[in-house]
Amino acid sequence: MTGFGPEEWQAVALSLRVSFWATLFSLPLGIFAAYALARWRFPGKQLFNGLVHLPLILPPVVTGYLLLLAFGRQGPLGQILEPLGIVLAFRWTGAALAAAVMAFPLMVRAIRLSIEAVDPRLEAAAATLGAAPWRVFATVTLPLILPGILAGAILAFAKAMGEFGATITFVSNIPGQTQTIPSAIYAFLQIPGGESAAARLVLVSVVIALAALLLSEVVARRVARRVGAA
Amino acid sequence: MTLSVQLTHRQGDFTLDLAFETPPGITVLFGRSGSGKTSIVNAVAGLLTPDAGRIALGDRVLFDRAQGICLPPHRRRIGYVFQEGRLFPHLTVAGNLRFGRHRPAPPRAEFDRVVEMLGIGPLLYRRPQALSGGEKQRVAIGRALLSGPEMILADEPLAALDEARKAEILPYFERLRDDSSVPMLYVSHAAAEVARLATTIVALDAGRLLSQGAASEVLADPRVMPTGVRAMGAVLEAVVVAHHADGLTELDANGLALFLPRVRQAPGRRLRVRIAAQEVILSRTRPEGLSALNILPGTVEDVRAGDGPGAIVSLSTAAGPVLARVTRRSAETLALRPGVPCHAIVKTVAIAPEDVGR
Numbered sequence: 001m002t003g004f005g006p007e008e009w010q011a012v013a014l015s016l017r018v019s020f021w022a023t024l025f026s027l028p029l030g031i032f033a034a035y036a037l038a039r040w041r042f043p044g045k046q047l048f049n050g051l052v053h054l055p056l057i058l059p060p061v062v063t064g065y066l067l068l069l070a071f072g073r074q075g076p077l078g079q080i081l082e083p084l085g086i087v088l089a090f091r092w093t094g095a096a097l098a099a100a101v102m103a104f105p106l107m108v109r110a111i112r113l114s115i116e117a118v119d120p121r122l123e124a125a126a127a128t129l130g131a132a133p134w135r136v137f138a139t140v141t142l143p144l145i146l147p148g149i150l151a152g153a154i155l156a157f158a159k160a161m162g163e164f165g166a167t168i169t170f171v172s173n174i175p176g177q178t179q180t181i182p183s184a185i186y187a188f189l190q191i192p193g194g195e196s197a198a199a200r201l202v203l204v205s206v207v208i209a210l211a212a213l214l215l216s217e218v219v220a221r222r223v224a225r226r227v228g229a230a
Numbered sequence: 231m232t233l234s235v236q237l238t239h240r241q242g243d244f245t246l247d248l249a250f251e252t253p254p255g256i257t258v259l260f261g262r263s264g265s266g267k268t269s270i271v272n273a274v275a276g277l278l279t280p281d282a283g284r285i286a287l288g289d290r291v292l293f294d295r296a297q298g299i300c301l302p303p304h305r306r307r308i309g310y311v312f313q314e315g316r317l318f319p320h321l322t323v324a325g326n327l328r329f330g331r332h333r334p335a336p337p338r339a340e341f342d343r344v345v346e347m348l349g350i351g352p353l354l355y356r357r358p359q360a361l362s363g364g365e366k367q368r369v370a371i372g373r374a375l376l377s378g379p380e381m382i383l384a385d386e387p388l389a390a391l392d393e394a395r396k397a398e399i400l401p402y403f404e405r406l407r408d409d410s411s412v413p414m415l416y417v418s419h420a421a422a423e424v425a426r427l428a429t430t431i432v433a434l435d436a437g438r439l440l441s442q443g444a445a446s447e448v449l450a451d452p453r454v455m456p457t458g459v460r461a462m463g464a465v466l467e468a469v470v471v472a473h474h475a476d477g478l479t480e481l482d483a484n485g486l487a488l489f490l491p492r493v494r495q496a497p498g499r500r501l502r503v504r505i506a507a508q509e510v511i512l513s514r515t516r517p518e519g520l521s522a523l524n525i526l527p528g529t530v531e532d533v534r535a536g537d538g539p540g541a542i543v544s545l546s547t548a549a550g551p552v553l554a555r556v557t558r559r560s561a562e563t564l565a566l567r568p569g570v571p572c573h574a575i576v577k578t579v580a581i582a583p584e585d586v587g588r
Contacts, residue, residue: 124277125316127303129330129377136304139329143320 008197010176011184012204018092018180019160022100023153026107030152033104034111035137056105060165067098067170094171095178099160107156114148115141147220154216158209181205231380231413233257237273237283237293246270246280246437255429256407256414260448266437267417271383274415275310276303287381309374309412311384315366317358323369324354330377341376347409348372348402364395371402375412382406382414388423396423397584403427404587425449425465425504426587449504450544450551462542463506463585464553470499478523478578483549489523489578493586502587507542509580510554513573514564524576526552530566545574 004012033052037045055063071078071088078089088094118141126136164182171178173187185201188194236249246266259267272278274285276292279300285293287308292301309330317326327341327350345351348368358366367387374382384403388396400423406414407427418424424431424445431448433440441448450464468481468488481488481501488503495501516525528547535541541561545552552574556566566572 119316121312121314121316122318124303125310125312126318126329128275128277128306128308128310129373130304130307131329132302132304140318140320 004200005197007175007179008184008201011179011181011201014092014095014176014178015161015180015182016208018096018099019157021093022096022103022160023107023157025096026100026104026156027149027153030104030107030156031111031149034108034115034152035141037108038112038115052108053105055102055166060102060163061169063101064098064166064169067094067101067166071097071170088171090171090174090178092171092178095167095180096160098166098170099163100156102163102166103156103159106159107152110152110155111145111148114145114151117148118144147223150219150223151216154212158212161205161208161212231288233274233381233413233415234286235270235274235283237270237280237285239269239273239278239280239283241269244437248434248437248439249283250432250439250442252413252415252432253430254411254413256403256416256427257430257432258424258428258445259415259417259434260419260424260428260431261434261440262419264436265434267419267434268385270434271310271385271415271417274306274381275308275383276301276306290380307378307380309377309379309382311367311370311374311382311387313386313389315358315363315370317361317366317369317373319358322355322357323350323361326358326369326373327354327376329373344372344375347405362395363391364398367391367395367399368402371399371406375406375410379412382412384414384416386417386419388418388420393584400426400584400587421449421463422504422582422584425463425585426502445502446550450553462508462553462555463504464551466503466505466549466552468501468503468549470495470497470501472497483526486526486547486549487524488549490581490586491578491583493583503581504585505552505574505576505581506585507553507555509576510552511575512543512545512554512556512560512564512566513575514571516573517575520575521577522575523578526574526576528552528572528574530568530570530572532568533561533566535561543572545572547574 037049068089069075071094073082073089081088088097123136123140126140131139162182164186167178167180168183173179173183179187181201181204185198188198188201233252237246239246244266246269259270261267269278273280280293282295283293284291284295291299292306293299318329321329345354348371350365350368350372353361353365353369361369388399391399404427407429416427428445430443431445432442433448441451446465446467466483466488468483470493471480471482473479473492477492479490479493481490481503490503493501511522516527526547526549528545530543531546532544533541535558539557540555541558543554543556543561543566545554554574
């Protein structure tokens, strides 16, 4: 196998950057959405649940197109963001948004399951010891759901690394700008003699995915031992 | 500090409707399962919002439906010892004990005193999963105490423990009652436990108040039968006089001698002795040539026949009220009615160690 070309490196670096920021930014929102779905009762909860899960069911191309309609330069949200210096369409930031939206349902599901596994009686006990609701969340709930948060984050990261349909629809396939690993593989397969480059990127994908999985196993086991679930 | 509770609450087809006040010491909420004990304690803690009523601790109103006051649990300053401990699994014992520290922080000395009293010093850096049931409950008691509470609630804190672990924990509650100024509301349906701990008893039946008063009075009230007649028994207060060489301890109950299997307490100590009603034999005349060592002369106060063949006889003696469970036939043969003199006879070996507390 020959060495990597600059285009391939670019794709790998971009994919890592896109996935990292997509995961980091969606994590607080994901925890909030998971908590709301697990613990709160509010009107429109089913609708909210549906919206959160929508990207899981919709064809990715549809999600990407909806993002383009909303965040494109002519889109309602795009027009609000542009004067603030935030342009998403056809930029790597847009790729991160697309990846975050696509990974969101997986993240929320993992965190929600871990919140539902927390015994509310422990939280009640914390309240009788004088802890206000925010402190109960920060000192009891959050530490106990840490394994779930990690699992959700890693799942989201892996999903973001592999995102293709919504990304290519929303931000196209611009080398160095929006060409992530999957888009690069797709592009290499379109040109004669691109198979070996594509194969190298496939190998990189497999290695990163396996590393993420192993890391999550190790971290989750350590955290679980610390919070007493093991 | 006095807790005054007045509340009404409907849960399905069960209605809780009662009012009571607790003087200092341990007030035991006594009643069979499903009589509403836990709901009351949860309402005091703020974990359950009653339909109506008022709950005040001293001059602090915790809940008043009419005025629209309902303090959230974290602002009530009430420590709660749960049946299942509810220790935080992600914290060490020390972390659990310090969880409530942000209220007026207990000084280091206070922390050390509580740790010392509960004997949990060697456990401080362990995790709850590595503790036995009894150790967990001791930590839970310490955690509640160290949160700087103005009142402690305990919801059947011994129910999940076996007899040996119960015997291990009970003395800590006795110490709390005697050494601490923090009043306690203690839920239980175990008569022996109640007899040892209660300063005051609030007896419940199906969500209503059955009887309220000093422990010796309420336990001697035949209407209070939360766990059936077998659990009935009166409590006598007595002072240790001497330990005899043959394994017996002699006590003085207001002039009457009581003989118990050897207890640990030193002479001069005041003890509570529970006399189970079904271990008591009645005799109209002072018996002669009997192996039983405890003979308490008294007068019949009340005879209450049950649905079955049994009757409960309340006797007043110099040592205090004594309950006896006899057959209705015996009650008739002996012509037991109020005012009749009678002797209560109790075998020494019928008084079990768990019936004796300080």
